[in-house]
Amino acid sequence: MKNTRALSLAGAVxxxxxxxxxxxxxxxVPGASDPLRADLTLDQVCALEEVTExxxxxxxxxxxxxxxDLPASITDLSGKLVLIRGYMHMSITEETSRFPFVxxxxxxxxxxxxxxxxxxxxxxxxxxxxxxxxxxxxxxxxGERTDEDGFVTSLYRIRGRVF
Amino acid sequence: xxxxxxMRTAFVTVLALVFAAWPWRLAPAHQEASDGGVATEQAxxxxxxxxxxxxxxxxxxxxxxxxxxxxxxxxxxxxxRLLAECGEGPADMAHLGTDLVEVLARFDEPRLRAxxxxxxxxxxxxxxxxxxxSLAITPLEREREGFLDLTQDRLAAVRVAALSAVGTWxxxxxxxxxxxxxxxxxxxxxxxxxxxxxxxxxxxxxxxxLEELSRADHFFDIDTGRIARFQxxxxxxxxxxxxxxxxxxxxxxxxxNLAAIATITERVRAxxxxxxxxxxxxxxxxxPVPAGTIGLELRSCRAGELxxxxxxxxxxxxxxxxxxxxSLADGHLDELAPIAEAAALQLGDARVFGEPGCDLECLRVTxxxxxxxxxxxxxxxxxxxxxRPAALDGLMRALLGGLPPGEEALARRxxxxxxxVGGPPDDSDGLSDD
Numbered sequence: 001m002k003n004t005r006a007l008s009l010a011g012a013v014x015x016x017x018x019x020x021x022x023x024x025x026x027x028x029v030p031g032a033s034d035p036l037r038a039d040l041t042l043d044q045v046c047a048l049e050e051v052t053e054x055x056x057x058x059x060x061x062x063x064x065x066x067x068x069d070l071p072a073s074i075t076d077l078s079g080k081l082v083l084i085r086g087y088m089h090m091s092i093t094e095e096t097s098r099f100p101f102v103x104x105x106x107x108x109x110x111x112x113x114x115x116x117x118x119x120x121x122x123x124x125x126x127x128x129x130x131x132x133x134x135x136x137x138x139x140x141x142x143g144e145r146t147d148e149d150g151f152v153t154s155l156y157r158i159r160g161r162v163f
Numbered sequence: 164x165x166x167x168x169x170m171r172t173a174f175v176t177v178l179a180l181v182f183a184a185w186p187w188r189l190a191p192a193h194q195e196a197s198d199g200g201v202a203t204e205q206a207x208x209x210x211x212x213x214x215x216x217x218x219x220x221x222x223x224x225x226x227x228x229x230x231x232x233x234x235x236x237x238x239x240x241x242x243x244r245l246l247a248e249c250g251e252g253p254a255d256m257a258h259l260g261t262d263l264v265e266v267l268a269r270f271d272e273p274r275l276r277a278x279x280x281x282x283x284x285x286x287x288x289x290x291x292x293x294x295x296x297s298l299a300i301t302p303l304e305r306e307r308e309g310f311l312d313l314t315q316d317r318l319a320a321v322r323v324a325a326l327s328a329v330g331t332w333x334x335x336x337x338x339x340x341x342x343x344x345x346x347x348x349x350x351x352x353x354x355x356x357x358x359x360x361x362x363x364x365x366x367x368x369x370x371x372x373l374e375e376l377s378r379a380d381h382f383f384d385i386d387t388g389r390i391a392r393f394q395x396x397x398x399x400x401x402x403x404x405x406x407x408x409x410x411x412x413x414x415x416x417x418x419x420n421l422a423a424i425a426t427i428t429e430r431v432r433a434x435x436x437x438x439x440x441x442x443x444x445x446x447x448x449x450x451p452v453p454a455g456t457i458g459l460e461l462r463s464c465r466a467g468e469l470x471x472x473x474x475x476x477x478x479x480x481x482x483x484x485x486x487x488x489x490s491l492a493d494g495h496l497d498e499l500a501p502i503a504e505a506a507a508l509q510l511g512d513a514r515v516f517g518e519p520g521c522d523l524e525c526l527r528v529t530x531x532x533x534x535x536x537x538x539x540x541x542x543x544x545x546x547x548x549x550x551r552p553a554a555l556d557g558l559m560r561a562l563l564g565g566l567p568p569g570e571e572a573l574a575r576r577x578x579x580x581x582x583x584v585g586g587p588p589d590d591s592d593g594l595s596d597d
Contacts, residue, residue, distance in 0.1 A: 055412035090519035111228040131539040151229045
């Protein structure tokens, strides 16, 4: 990854496009204004918009219950373009455009509460079930979403792409 | 059916309905309305039970635990429904799923509690950690022996649950198993024991999470040290409050964390009364482990977890954090490497076998160019003796066969774990001696 790390938030590091004076990777992409375009490298994304690298455990290891306030360090991330590393939840067994993204390879032993995962939406794209660690780049959204029964269906959401 | 018989059957049915309805015809109007209301309420209750049981079993993963919690607020009717859902034994009960099993003891219903103990005692029940956690919420005096057995369970998550029950026992009865658990191979168990002991007034155990703030270990691509730092920071935050700028997501040698750890160490020292005690080797930050050549990550909801890393210098590293070192025969790794590479090649592009579930066998092979091939075998609670591709059989036999004399317990454990996930790794029937 050609980027520098700066501005350390609680669990978040902003990635800034590296100055590429040697003329190696071209950062400017003519016609590309959408940082989530599937063909962009991270450097190219960073050239278009600031990317914040977030440690998934800073999101999933908090104490939380429905109705509780979230730390400002998390709510401040809402709307930002983020890069997060984690695992696809094992409940996903088929090609999908939406999946829970979790911090642990094996979700064998615990209950999946809303603060334990990120609800990832790939929009029109899909992905096969992925067994190992991978990264998601996308727009972060924070706040309780509830269904008709009053159950919280998600707390963290990302609309983006598998990186 | 003959026409005459049909007529007679219809007449008898109508007569039965008339007689059945007769008493209600005589009932006062207000009772009729009241009974109608009761019937409606009952129907609504049944409908809610149907819905929440279904959601707790088949809903979105995040909704399941919340639906299970909702059922616990519906009292006796929900308890009866779940009792019926439990069926005859653990094999029937497994279909409830982990989220419903987790809440069963909260109904305070002895029959459900008995079902949970039956499930916890069944090595084939896939949700034993949930059963143990449920039971441990309200441990009963007569269950001490059962919980003591669970502190020795092969699943770390079950041992953690048992410790929370043991923590409620006064005096030596509780303190002894908790202190023993401080030597557990799994950091989650040691952390749980330290938390329980601290709650009982043992301040020196704060050295356990304090040490973990400096962990930087990895198992191949899994940042195990980072995960431990987050958990240790959570424990210490509960005791100290603010952690002086410590950030678990940053490496321990980051200047911010170095300064924070120094300050936290002083604060912990000030809290500790009594003599200093040594941490066991398993709980200490050890020498860095060189990048592994072959790795086996085995996680089974029945057989437990096992992490093995065959590394340079013919050393096998057993476990995570500060793993136990086992010396292998000279040149063993040189023999293994081509077998592993050949196996990976023979698989072609296929790297994932089976369906996601609570059992995982993950083989990592580092190639000569430094890239790591990762092969996943996954399955749910059902047995899949043929899950592991035949191309890997030779490698598995070589890994097992290369364990040195004196490591019979490890060999048995490895064979059991491999058998539980991918199937028997060798010509044995997959059954261990014990």
